[in-house]
Amino acid sequence: MVALKHDGNARAGDTVDSVGESTLSVGSSVKIHGLQSQRGKSFNGKSGTITTELDGETGRHSVRLKGGRVLAVKPANLTLTAAQPAADVKIHCGACERALPTDSYSREQGRLRQSMRRCKDCVASGNQLVLMMKGRARSEEDECPICNLPLPMDENELSLKVCCMKRVCNGCILAARKRGMRDCPFCRTAVPDEASKALAMVQKRVDAGDPVAIYALGDACHWGVHGVARNVTRAVELYERAAELGFKRAHYSLGCLYEEGIDVQKDTVKAIRHFEAAAMCGHVSARFNLGCGERNAKNLSAALQHWIIAAKLGDQHSLSEVKEMFKYGLATKGDYAESLCGYRSAIEEMSSPDRDEANALGHEAIREM
Numbered sequence: 001m002v003a004l005k006h007d008g009n010a011r012a013g014d015t016v017d018s019v020g021e022s023t024l025s026v027g028s029s030v031k032i033h034g035l036q037s038q039r040g041k042s043f044n045g046k047s048g049t050i051t052t053e054l055d056g057e058t059g060r061h062s063v064r065l066k067g068g069r070v071l072a073v074k075p076a077n078l079t080l081t082a083a084q085p086a087a088d089v090k091i092h093c094g095a096c097e098r099a100l101p102t103d104s105y106s107r108e109q110g111r112l113r114q115s116m117r118r119c120k121d122c123v124a125s126g127n128q129l130v131l132m133m134k135g136r137a138r139s140e141e142d143e144c145p146i147c148n149l150p151l152p153m154d155e156n157e158l159s160l161k162v163c164c165m166k167r168v169c170n171g172c173i174l175a176a177r178k179r180g181m182r183d184c185p186f187c188r189t190a191v192p193d194e195a196s197k198a199l200a201m202v203q204k205r206v207d208a209g210d211p212v213a214i215y216a217l218g219d220a221c222h223w224g225v226h227g228v229a230r231n232v233t234r235a236v237e238l239y240e241r242a243a244e245l246g247f248k249r250a251h252y253s254l255g256c257l258y259e260e261g262i263d264v265q266k267d268t269v270k271a272i273r274h275f276e277a278a279a280m281c282g283h284v285s286a287r288f289n290l291g292c293g294e295r296n297a298k299n300l301s302a303a304l305q306h307w308i309i310a311a312k313l314g315d316q317h318s319l320s321e322v323k324e325m326f327k328y329g330l331a332t333k334g335d336y337a338e339s340l341c342g343y344r345s346a347i348e349e350m351s352s353p354d355r356d357e358a359n360a361l362g363h364e365a366i367r368e369m
């Protein structure tokens with residue numbers, strides 16, 4: 001889990017002949033120029049439309065290129081190509097998902113990115129953002145396929161079986177071991193005794209297009225484990241393939257990579273987009289990170305909404321944040337009570353006598369049984 005930070009620093013070479021900021025606004029047609037970074041250079045000369053007002057934090061506008069790609073660009077790197085905002089420009093509302101003319105939004109809403117933006121109708125009717133409506137429950141892929149309980153949040157309390165690509169909770173693994181079963185408790189395949197055999201099993205499923213396997217191989221490349229050489233470029237490719245297949249953990253990993261900016265070029269806009277995709281599928285840590293991002297951008301009400309959702313899915317970090325906000329009068333007693341109550345029942349749902357026993361023994365001890 002990472003806490004989001006916003007990068008508001010100017011980069012060397014970013015400043016070229018500046019146009020007056022006041023001439024650039026939502027709907028303006030612009031051309032990009034003067035970007036210096038390796039990645040940025042490929043966008044010089046491209047045309048697009050401004051979709052958000054200047055972000056006070058990052059000093060950038062969002063620009064949608066022809067073809068749909070969205071970039072965050074400083075005014076200094078934009079040239080106005082049409083004197084007036086084109087009248088037919090439409091931007092999407094994050095609640096009703098309609099594409100509406102820019103004057104359907106208040107100035108304040110027009111500044112926000114699509115997922116957080118609501119049209120005047122939606123503000124008036126209290127229509128909630130899709131981002132806050134989706135992903136309020138964990139999905140079936142987050143259940144142990146044997147006991148059917150939601151999987152523990154801690155990766156050390158479960159195992160990924162390379163034979164069937166199922167994640168099985170330690171409680172069920174312990175129960176199987178006690179009955180003398182050493183093969184996969186789900187599909188009964190013998191557990192591979194060498195890393196190379198396990199890798200071959202994963203590769204076979206990658207070739208068949210299984211997103212879980214594609215993600216698992218990406219993860220092995222990312223960290224250089226399970227007999228795979230560390231190769232972040234390949235990891236990103238594999239994560240992207242899995243993400244395109246709608247695999248939420250791949251979106252989350254991509255979000256972390258772009259947010260940290262250590263192994264790939266830092267890209268906060270991309271990171272948020274991936275965290276949003278994951279959170280809308282019920283990814284708990286992605287939801288927590290979105291809360292941190294909104295807190296850092298001083299959107300406390302949005303931060304609180306994200307954290308309440310995550311706390312109710314069983315995320316302890318989010319519960320602590322809600323508690324903290326309540327302490328400082330930024331959340332109501334009702335917000336905190338709702339979060340605490342939801343958190344407790346999520347934890348309750350994830351518990352079983354087998355799991356308690358497995359936790360007391362520990363991951364390593366069960367493996368060696």
Ligand SMILES: [Zn+2]
Nearest residue numbers: 093096119122
């Ligand atoms: Zn709307």
Ligand SMILES: [Zn+2]
Nearest residue numbers: 144147169172
């Ligand atoms: Zn289980």
Ligand SMILES: [Zn+2]
Nearest residue numbers: 163164184187
């Ligand atoms: Zn299996």
